[in-house]
Amino acid sequence: MENWTLKPLEYQQVKEIAKQFASSILGKELIEDLTPAADKEEVQYRLQETVEGFDLIRLKGDFSLGGLRDIRAILRRARVGGLLYENELLDVASTIHAGRKCKSLLRKIDEETASLSILRGLTNQIASLEQLEKKIESCIDEQGFVANQASPVLAKIRHEMERIKHQITDTLQNMIRNPRYQKMMQEPIITTRYDRYVVPIKQEYRGSFQGIIHDQSSSGATLFVEPEAVVQLNNKLKESELKEKKEIERILQELTGEVAQEVEALEQNVMALSKFDLILAKARFGKKLKAVVPDLSDDHILELKQARHPLIDPEQIVPIDVQMGTEYQAIIITGPNTGGKTVTLKTIGLLALMAQSGLPIPAAEGSKVPVYSGVFADIGDEQSIEQSLSTFSGHLTNIIRILKKLDSRSLVLFDELGAGTDPTEGAALAMAILKHVIEQDCSIVATTHYSELKLFAHNHPKAINASVEFDVQTLRPTYRLLIGVPGRSNAFAISKRLGLPESIIHLAKSELSQDESRLEEMITALTVEKRTSEVERSKVESLRAEAEKLVSELRLKLEQWEEEKSRLKEQARREAQAIVSKAEHEAEDVMKQLRQWAKQRPQELKEHQLFEAKKRLKEAVPDTELPQKVVSVSDNENVLELGDEVFVPRFNQKGTIVEKIGDNEYQVQIGMLKMKLSRNQLEKRASKTVATPTKTMTSVKRKSIDIKSELDLRGKMVEEAILDIDKYLDASILAGLKHVSLIHGKGTGALRAGVHNFLRKHRNVKSYRMGSHGEGGSGVTIVELK
Structure with a gap:
């Protein structure tokens, strides 16, 4: 662009x-x-x-x-x-x-x-x-000096330079402390001139002090003299410095070569x-x-939610909602000056440009923008009646340039369209331009003062009126954009508020044409209806939010209650199972002692007595099943039908009639087994039509139907995963699944090892293996159930 x-x-x-x-x-x-x-x-x-x-x-x-x-x-x-x-x-x-x-x-x-x-x-x-970085940092320190460790030669040269410097300073210190030279010294210090060590000598001792004069003070009273005793040492130091410089250049050249590679x-x-x-x-x-990344639309729909101009203080700007491209493609914004029309225009155009540049836009989530082929704007700051023909010519020139470049994917922004010339001719020209641009299928946002354009937007099927709200009580704009409501000039309301006599206001109204009066009345009615609908909508949204919150809270409490109920049931089942296990162990111990006693005293205890003792012990074992609703069956209901619930005393198990084989023989489903039993081996408990399944039975059935063939364990600890696997395998067996998948991910392998250790010992696991390439690889374990 x-x-x-x-x-x-x-x-x-x-x-x-x-x-x-x-x-x-x-x-x-x-x-x-x-x-x-x-x-x-x-x-x-x-x-x-x-x-x-x-x-x-x-x-x-x-x-x-x-x-x-x-x-x-x-x-x-x-x-x-x-x-x-x-x-x-x-x-x-x-x-x-x-x-x-x-x-x-x-x-x-x-x-x-x-x-x-x-x-x-x-x-x-x-x-x-990394090697190049380390090489540079090992040779050059943070201050930008080549370090001694850059090369052994450089380290040796600098060691020699330090030795020479010590010799020079020692020699000069001895000279300063010598009483013979103390009177000649301007100050007892050692300094440098032109990179050579010197001492400050008084002018009058120029002939008495042997050495090379390198400088003098501005007053001429002090001479900076290099004593003869250190001339040779200074020369050696200079030679070492030259060697140092040459070695540094070599090191830099070497590093430069590595960079060049x-x-x-x-x-x-x-x-x-x-x-x-x-x-x-x-x-x-x-x-x-506080911007968001907008969605892109395929159908030229622009939907900005709570949009703000990025260059205006967010504490001062009023967010706007804009939607265009569904029912209409042109928005005509009318209203008084300083009401925010131009800001609205710029906000829409600028946010479109930002989105197409990849920049986030200051708006709310869910905002949507199309991709425009061009965003064309004719925006001026003319807010005065002192506009001249030259101003109109400038706007028109810009509009002509826009009309030559736009296409069906363009966004066109007109600020004060048709302004700067005769109102009648300006309004007619503005309507003609809008009609032409709409025919090109462009998206348009235009601001205007002309009432004729309000009627144009009201009547045109692809255009809609909009306005920026104005508070007559405070005589200040609210900057809220109202889509579907044309703007009012508010001249009469403002005049009345400021104290203009009623007689003058009535006289002014009488000067308006009948059409203009009806238009103002229509605008007033629309504004009132708009405000009323917004208040009602706000109440409805508030009530809906409150209802959604209550539903969410109730749903959460229900879930917590179900979890607590399941936890208590599981705890009770485990405790009952422990009691049963303990009772069975005690029964076995008793039987062992009885048998041993019987061997020792066979004449005192018979075998049938042992069975009677064992039966009594079994009857002492508590029932671990959850109590279910008992449905009574009358004595005359002796006929068994498919689906009837029966009790098999021989095995002390409950079952279901699945098939009638003969007059007195039935096939009974007991757990995972099907058995052929005669009528006298069965006790009818409930008919299929009479039995009322308990909540527990219903939930188990539903769970067995809804069980999935895979369990995702990623992100869980080993102990937590094992508990989930144990429950899942039980449910899978009830559902009749033969193969299931445990998804544990690759990670460090700790979760996979824990899962395999548990499966190795599980009573219902026939075998297990790692997933193949199409099954998830080493991140999945395939389990075959018994």
């Missing part, structure tokens, strides 16, 4: 704000180069970048790329063999480090938690180059990190503005 379409909507000012959230110059440059895209796939990609930026900040907090440096010029110089200096090499190392931080950060985020495919793709383009990888790192910085800057910008 061309700059003349962006400037009136203050798009550049928004980018300036977004640039403040970039960590590097490179990120700021990308924001500066940002322009709205007209291709839907490109816009979708840009918005997805921003979504991933939001997700990254949500998961890991704000992440700074402050270590990223603009090393593009440095890399170009290294490519052609130029020498890189210490600070430039540190910038290279810092950029490498920033890239490794990004890679490390993304590795810490599980792909199941957040895919972040775009950010991961960028980090995959970043070369680690990785120029292409470093350039790719810079590009990826710059894009990474741009994405984070967009997310920080959105977080600051």
